[in-house]
Amino acid sequence: MLSRTAQIRLVSSHPEVYDPCDDSFALVDALLADRANLVEHCPSICMEVGCGSGYVITSLALMLGKDSSGCHFFATDINAHAVGVTRKTMEAHGCHAELVTTDIASGLETRLAGSVDVMVVNPPYVPTPEYEVGQFGIASAWAGGENGRSVIDKILPVADKLLSDKGWLYLVTLTANNPSEICLQMRKKGYASRIVLQRSTEEENLHIIKFWRDLDTQLEFLDCHSGVMAIGVVTSVFKGKRVAQKHG
Amino acid sequence: MRLLTHNMLSSNIKGVTNGFPLLIEVEKVVEKQVDFNEDFLRNMFAKIEWKALVEASRTMGYTELPENSESSMLNSDEFLRKFHHALLELHLEEGALVCPETGRKFPVNKGIPNMLLHEDEV
Numbered sequence: 001m002l003s004r005t006a007q008i009r010l011v012s013s014h015p016e017v018y019d020p021c022d023d024s025f026a027l028v029d030a031l032l033a034d035r036a037n038l039v040e041h042c043p044s045i046c047m048e049v050g051c052g053s054g055y056v057i058t059s060l061a062l063m064l065g066k067d068s069s070g071c072h073f074f075a076t077d078i079n080a081h082a083v084g085v086t087r088k089t090m091e092a093h094g095c096h097a098e099l100v101t102t103d104i105a106s107g108l109e110t111r112l113a114g115s116v117d118v119m120v121v122n123p124p125y126v127p128t129p130e131y132e133v134g135q136f137g138i139a140s141a142w143a144g145g146e147n148g149r150s151v152i153d154k155i156l157p158v159a160d161k162l163l164s165d166k167g168w169l170y171l172v173t174l175t176a177n178n179p180s181e182i183c184l185q186m187r188k189k190g191y192a193s194r195i196v197l198q199r200s201t202e203e204e205n206l207h208i209i210k211f212w213r214d215l216d217t218q219l220e221f222l223d224c225h226s227g228v229m230a231i232g233v234v235t236s237v238f239k240g241k242r243v244a245q246k247h248g
Numbered sequence: 249m250r251l252l253t254h255n256m257l258s259s260n261i262k263g264v265t266n267g268f269p270l271l272i273e274v275e276k277v278v279e280k281q282v283d284f285n286e287d288f289l290r291n292m293f294a295k296i297e298w299k300a301l302v303e304a305s306r307t308m309g310y311t312e313l314p315e316n317s318e319s320s321m322l323n324s325d326e327f328l329r330k331f332h333h334a335l336l337e338l339h340l341e342e343g344a345l346v347c348p349e350t351g352r353k354f355p356v357n358k359g360i361p362n363m364l365l366h367e368d369e370v
């Protein structure tokens with residue numbers, strides 16, 4: 001049987017690039033567990049922000065495999081070495097991604113807005129002093145600033161902009177990142193969420209959260225924050241969804 | 249870098265208002281065959297800036313794309329094949345992307361565009 005995840009022996013490496021680790025495996029396991037839904041979701045564009053070695057995006061490409069041959073993959077990393085390693089890892093598995101060295105999705109945000117059907121992110125989430133964030137090289141792989149939230153909090157609005165109406169986001173977080181607060185923040189943007197995998201390793205307590213745009217969440221938020229004024233908006237949101245579904 | 253990527257990139261320099269499309273400076277182009285998938289092309293058609301794709305493919309040495317396009321053309325197999333070739337099979341392996349407004353060059357090495365900005369550009 002064809003392997004549904006990237007094979008470690010085919011994953012390239014570089015001294016300045018984050019090797020697949022417990023967090024990477026947890027994310028891929030969460031995606032695998034959701035694989036049937038992902039296939040049914042029929043994404044046209046999947047994207048990884050912070051692709052590192054390429055282990056996750058390659059695994060996603062392999063697990064969607066022949067079932068979604070019409071799907072294309074984008075991947076970015078702020079570390080140019082990482083993007084180079086991802087290219088090699090993808091090629092070693094016979095896959096291809098559109099690769100860009102950039103900060104989160106800078107340069108892609110305008111044209112890819114509303115087009116990403118599946119986004120996966122294993123961000124730098126370790127609480128560190130703020131000045132360690134965004135350093136070049138390997139430190140940028142984990143340094144997350146205060147509560148490990150510096151980069152995560154920059155990624156969330158970008159994800160909101162890039163995700164399509166049916167878009168899903170899978171995000172790796174740590175207890176120290178305050179996952180429930182992250183869910184609340186996303187709820188205000190109209191996303192429902194679920195922790196799809198929780199795993200404790202020797203050092204970390206990992207939560208993989210899945211987010212999706214949800215009509216009820218949008219209604220609830222409009223309801224309690226804009227009162228009567230919201231009714232018109234709600235109707236149009238609802239109509240928009242119906243139309244989107246018909247076309248989809 | 250495929251022209252699909254090029255079509256999705258704009259100049260991200262602070263203050264730039266007309267950052268699309270980026271101009272292409274070609275050093276090396278490679279062609280790689282990709283499985284033909286009509287569904288993807290149909291899905292993407294609405295999202296592609298056609299003029300930018302035509303210009304970009306010309307710069308890369310491919311001149312077969314029609315100047316203008318409309319969705320009815322998606323019924324033509326010949327059109328789809330050309331669209332497929334331009335969008336997915338032409339790769340800019342070495343060269344640069346140039347901001348149309350400022351002339352700032354973003355290098356493309358080993359097929360990967362680098363859109364990282366200097367501190368004074370963010």
Ligand SMILES: C[S@@+](CC[C@H](N)C(=O)[O-])C[C@H]1O[C@@H](n2cnc3c(N)ncnc32)[C@H](O)[C@@H]1O
Nearest residue numbers: 024050051052077078079103104122124140141
């Ligand atoms: C924890 S590692 C994950 C790597 C890989 N996705 C994996 O799961 O094995 C985080 C990655 O995010 C990248 N990164 C950090 N800050 C970033 C930013 N602002 N924009 C894009 N990538 C970033 C790092 O360079 C690193 O490769």
